[in-house]
Structures are given as structure tokens and as C-alpha cells.
Amino acid sequence: MNPAETYILQQDKPWQELMLQLKMVIERQVPGADLKYKHGIPFYYLKTRPFCYMLATKKYVDLGIVRGSMLTNNTDHLEKGKRTTVRSLRYKKPEDLDMEVLETVLHEAASLY
Numbered sequence: 001m002n003p004a005e006t007y008i009l010q011q012d013k014p015w016q017e018l019m020l021q022l023k024m025v026i027e028r029q030v031p032g033a034d035l036k037y038k039h040g041i042p043f044y045y046l047k048t049r050p051f052c053y054m055l056a057t058k059k060y061v062d063l064g065i066v067r068g069s070m071l072t073n074n075t076d077h078l079e080k081g082k083r084t085t086v087r088s089l090r091y092k093k094p095e096d097l098d099m100e101v102l103e104t105v106l107h108e109a110a111s112l113y
Contacts, residue, residue, distance in 0.1 A: 002035070002036075002037060003037035004035050004036060004037040004041075004042035004043070005035075005042075007037065007040075007041060007042055008020060008023065008042060008054070011056045014093055014094060015056040015061050017094050018061045018091050018093075018094050018097065019042070019054050019056065019061055021094065021097060022054055022061070022063055022097075022102075023035070023042075023054070025099070025102055025103065025106070026044060026052065026106060029103055029106040029107060029110070030044070030046060030051070030106055030109075030110045032046055032047065032110075033045070033046050033051055033052075033110075034046070038050075038053075039053075041053050041054060041055050042054045046110060046113045047113050049066075049113065050066045051065075051066055051109065051110070051113070052064055052065050052066060052106075052109065053066075059092065060090045060091055060092045061090070061091045062079075062088045062089075062090050063088055063089045063090075063091070063102075064086050064087075064088040065078070065086065065087050065088060065089075065105065065109045066085065066086055066109075067085060067109060067112045067113075068085065068086050068087025068088065068109070069084065069085045069086070069087060070085075070112055071087060071105065071108050071109060072108070073104055073105070073108050074101050074104055074105055075087075077089060077098070077101050077105070078105070089101070089102065089105060
């Protein structure tokens with residue numbers, strides 16, 4: 001097991017479940033994505049460049065899309081915060097995971113590489 005998978009499995013139950021679901025969807029929707037452990041979190045790379053990451057906080061799981069500012073679909077679902085390029089989908093519970101939005105965002109993000 002690599003450190004990225006260990007990070008996911010060490011999370012509390014709702015976050016662990018969410019992150020495992022996200023991992024499954026990312027790997028199915030973006031077959032070339034390579035899971036690494038960078039910056040202390042699970043980070044996917046696509047064509048050797050940073051693609052997206054998963055971060056568990058106390059309040060939510062953040063799926064950060066590195067080139068998120070370039071996305072044009074589902075922008076109402078993407079969190080900007082104070083970031084210039086990264087946008088993220090945030091999930092507070094597994095039921096918040098909208099597969100259609102997630103798959104559309106991942107597909108569009110992957111097309112930028």
C-alpha cells in the first residue's frame with residue numbers, strides 16, 4: 001500500500017468512505033491519472049503534471065482541481081476561496097457526492113492536459 005492510500009485509510013469513517021469513492025471515480029473517469037503522495041496528501045498526476053488532490057479537513061473533504069480556473073461547466077459547484085487557479089468540489093457527507101457533476105468536472109479537467 002502506498003502512502004496516499006494509507007492517508008485515505010487513516011481518515012475517520014465518513015471521510016474515508018468519501019475519499020475511497022472519489023478515488024474509484026477518478027481512476028475510472030481518468031484512466032491515465034497516477035496517484036502519488038505529495039505535499040502530505042493524495043495527489044493525482046496526469047501526464048506527469050499535477051491534476052487533482054484530496055484533502056480531509058475537520059469539516060469536509062476537498063477535491064481540488066489544479067486547473068480549476070479554466071473549467072467552464074458546473075462552476076456553480078466549484079469553490080474558489082482565495083485561490084487563483086485551483087477550484088474544488090467540497091463534500092460534507094457521502095450523500096453530497098453528485099456523480100454527474102463529479103464526472104463532468106473530471107472529464108473537462110482531464111481534457112485540459
